[in-house]
Amino acid sequence: GFFPGAPGTFAGGIALLIWYGLYLLLSSYVLVLTTIFLIVATTLIGVWTSNVMEKYWGEDPRAVVIDEYVGTWIPLLVAPSGEHSIWVAIIGFALFRLIDIFKPLGCRWIDQNIKGGWGVMLDDVLAGFYALLLLLAGKSLFL
Structure with missing residues (x-):
C-alpha cells in the first residue's frame, strides 16, 4: 500500500504473481477451488482490517490494498483452462484494473455510499465480477 504512484496496480500485480505460482503447482480444478x-477468505479479512485501518487513517485509506487482491483474483477464475491461460489471466488483471479505476455500473455508488470495510471491499468485488463477465465473453468469442 505504500508503493509510490500506483499502489493498487502494484498490489494487483502481486496478486497475479501469487495466482501464477499456484497455477504452476495445482491442477485446474484445485486452482479454481x-x-x-x-x-472469500481475503474478502472477510479485508473487511475486518479495513475497519481497523479506517480508525487510524480515515475512510478507505490508500495504503489498504487488500481489496485489489480480491478484485484481481475474481476474473482469474476463468483463466486456468486452455493453452492461453496466462494471457487470459493478464487480460483479466488489466480489465479489473480499468474497471476499478473508472468505477462504472454501480462500482462508484458502492465506493461512495457503502461505508467501512464492506465498502472498501465490495467495489473491487463488483469490478472483479465485471472483469470476469467480460473475460468470459472474450473467451467465448476468441478462444
Missing part, C-alpha cells in the same frame, strides 16, 4: 477460497 483455491482461488475461490482466497477470494
Whole structure:
C-alpha cells in the first residue's frame, strides 16, 4: 500500500504473481477451488482490517490494498483452462484494473455510499465480477 504512484496496480500485480505460482503447482480444478477460497477468505479479512485501518487513517485509506487482491483474483477464475491461460489471466488483471479505476455500473455508488470495510471491499468485488463477465465473453468469442 505504500508503493509510490500506483499502489493498487502494484498490489494487483502481486496478486497475479501469487495466482501464477499456484497455477504452476495445482491442477485446474484445485486452482479454481483455491482461488475461490482466497477470494472469500481475503474478502472477510479485508473487511475486518479495513475497519481497523479506517480508525487510524480515515475512510478507505490508500495504503489498504487488500481489496485489489480480491478484485484481481475474481476474473482469474476463468483463466486456468486452455493453452492461453496466462494471457487470459493478464487480460483479466488489466480489465479489473480499468474497471476499478473508472468505477462504472454501480462500482462508484458502492465506493461512495457503502461505508467501512464492506465498502472498501465490495467495489473491487463488483469490478472483479465485471472483469470476469467480460473475460468470459472474450473467451467465448476468441478462444
